[in-house]
Amino acid sequence: MASRELASAGWTPATSSNFSMRVDDQHAAITISGRDKGRLAHDDIMLVDMQGKAVGNTARPSAETELHTQIYRRWPAITVVLHTHSRTQSVASRLFAPAGMVRLQGWELQKAIAGQTTHDSELVIPVFSNTQHMPELVVQVEAWLDSGRPLDAYLINGHGIYTWGRDMAEARRHLEALEFLLGCELDLRRLSA
Amino acid sequence: MASRELASAGWTPATSSNFSMRVDDQHAAITISGRDKGRLAHDDIMLVDMQGKAVGNTARPSAETELHTQIYRRWPAITVVLHTHSRTQSVASRLFAPAGMVRLQGWELQKAIAGQTTHDSELVIPVFSNTQHMPELVVQVEAWLDSGRPLDAYLINGHGIYTWGRDMAEARRHLEALEFLLGCELDLRRLSA
C-alpha cells in the first residue's frame, strides 16, 4: 500500500500526515488521526462525507479532513489527496513563509506536474499560515482558488505539504516531484549564499 | 524489537546508546554497555534497581544507568527511557550548548510531544555539559527538574539525547519527533545564515 511506502521514505514522522481517496461524489475514505502510517490496517481508515463529517462510524476524523474534502468538492476529477510532513517540506515552508510562496523555475522535473510542459514555466506553490483552527486554513486555500491562480499543491508553514491527483499514480508523482524540487531549491540556496 | 530499528536508522553508532524499560516499582531492564544495539540478544540486557545497581547478576551496568533510573524515580508513569547518539543530536548539542538549551517554536510536529497542543508553544530542550562522571550529570538534570520547568527530553553536549514515554510507542514518538525537529532547526539555520 502507498502509505507504507511513504512512511518508509521518512515523510510521515511520529504518526503525522494523512491520506485520503475519493469513494464517490459524496464520500471519501481518510486515514484516522494519530495512527502509525507505516502500519495502517483496515480499522485505521474511515468514511467521511464531503463536509468532512464521519459516516457510519463514531471515530473522530482528523482535524485536517476538511482540507481534503475541500479539494474533492472543488475538482470532481481529483480522486486522491496526500498530506505529508517531510523535513524538506517543513524547512522549505518556514524559509518561504515570509514570501508567501515558493516559485520554481528552470527544473526539468516541473514537467512531472500535470499540465506543465516545460522547465521554463514558473510553478508557484503557496505557503499558508499554520493554525490549529482548520476553518482558517480552508479560508486561505479558498481565497487562493478564488483568485483564479493555478493550484497544484500548497505548503502550510512549519507543517507540511498537500498535493493531489486524478489517480494514486499522479498524486504520488506530484508528491515525489515536489519533494525533489523543494530539496533542490534548498540545496541551491545553501550553495548560492 | 525497537532497538534493532533504532540501530538501523543510524542512531546508535559504534555500540553507543542504551535503552531501558521499567519492570516494576523497584526495577528496570537496561541494555549492557558496549554491545551492538543492532544485534541485541537476551544476554545483552540486565536487571537493575532504581539506584542503578545490578540485581541478580554480575555484569557491569552502563555508566549511564543512573540517568535512566533518575527518570523512573521522578515519574512513576514513565516506563521506557531511550538514549541515542545520532549525528543530528550530536551536532545540535554542540551548536546549542553555549545557549544551554534548544528552543523549538512554530513546528507542527511539536504536537507529537505528550501535552503539546499547538505549534505556537515553545518547546525547550536543555543541553547539559558532558562529563565522564555520571553523578555530575544526575545533578544537572535534578536541578532542572527542581526548578519546576517541564522536561520532555535533554541533550548532553557532544553526546546525544535522552527521552522517555509512558510506553514504548510514546517514547519512540518523542525520539522520532525530536530527531526530526532538531534536524529542521539545523537546516533552517544553515539556510538563514
Next chain:
Amino acid sequence: MASRELASAGWTPATSSNFSMRVDDQHAAITISGRDKGRLAHDDIMLVDMQGKAVGNTARPSAETELHTQIYRRWPAITVVLHTHSRTQSVASRLFAPAGMVRLQGWELQKAIAGQTTHDSELVIPVFSNTQHMPELVVQVEAWLDSGRPLDAYLINGHGIYTWGRDMAEARRHLEALEFLLGCELDLRRLSA
C-alpha cells in the same frame, strides 16, 4: 536489473530518466517515456534505429532518444547509455551552468572514469542549456565533440546527467563515480564559502 537499482537509489524521481543498450550496429533498446523506472517490464522497453526512430512498434520513443543514439553513432564501442536526474546532478547543473562546465581535480575517484589514471588530471563535465527541443541539445553535444575535447559525460541544466560505457559495469561505474564526485564538489563548496 540495473534500472531497479538506480531507481531505488533515488536517481529516477517521478518517472524521469531513461536507459538504453546497443543491440547491434543499427539498433538500440531504450526505455519508454513516462514509465516508472523502478518497475520496468518487457513492454516498457522499445527498439529504435540509430536515428532514434521506433522499429517494429508504434510506441513513441522518449524525446531524449536522439541523445542516446548520438553517442552510439559517435563511438562504436559504447554499448550502454544512462540518463538520470538525481538531486545532486540537478543542483550541480544549476550551480555550474554559468561556467558552462564542472572542473573536477584532486579526487582519487576520478580514476573510476575510463582512461583517467591520476587524481591530478582535470576531468571536465560540460553543462549544456536545457531545452524541450532535442535537436538543439544534439547540436550542443556535437559542437563539443567536434571541438576535440574529451567527453565522458555531460549535464543538462536543471535536468540531469548523461554518461555511458563499453558495458553496463563501466557505464554504472561512471554514473556512480560522477554522482559521488559532484556530491563532493557541492559539499566542499558549502564548506569553503
Next chain:
Amino acid sequence: MASRELASAGWTPATSSNFSMRVDDQHAAITISGRDKGRLAHDDIMLVDMQGKAVGNTARPSAETELHTQIYRRWPAITVVLHTHSRTQSVASRLFAPAGMVRLQGWELQKAIAGQTTHDSELVIPVFSNTQHMPELVVQVEAWLDSGRPLDAYLINGHGIYTWGRDMAEARRHLEALEFLLGCELDLRRLSA
C-alpha cells in the same frame, strides 16, 4: 560478510576501497584491485606477504597493499585494516588537508577509539598528500609513526581513510566512529560559518 555491509553503506563507490586481514606473522589476505566490494567472492581475495608481494598466485595486488602491510609490520596485534572512500571522508580530507590533520575534541564517540577514555582528549587524524606512487605514502605514514605521535587512522587527501583494529569488530567500530565524527565536524563547520 563485512565488505558487503560497508559497500551497502555507500563507503566503497565505483569499486574503490580495499580490505585486508592478517593470516599469520608473515601473510595477509587482501581484496583484489577493481572488484565490486558489494559482491566479493573467494577469487576476489589474494594472499600477500608482509612486503605486499603476491604469494601463490599471479594476480596483481592493489597498489595500496603496501599501506596495509605497513600497519601489520608495525603492530603485531593488528589483524584487520580497512580502507574506504565515503563522501564524508573524501570531503573532510580536502577541507583539512591545508592543516595536515583533523583535530577532534568534545565528542563522546571519541571513546569508541581503542584507548580513548574521555571526550575531553584530543583525537588527531593526519591528512597525508595523495599520490599515485605508493612508496611516497608509505614514507609519510612512517614519518608520522616515527615521530611518536599516536596513530589510530589517517586520511589521504581527496581519497579516503585507513583505519584498523585488533579484530574485525574493533576495526569496524573505529571506521564507523570516524565516519560519524568527521560527519559531525563537517556539519558543525557548516553551521558555525
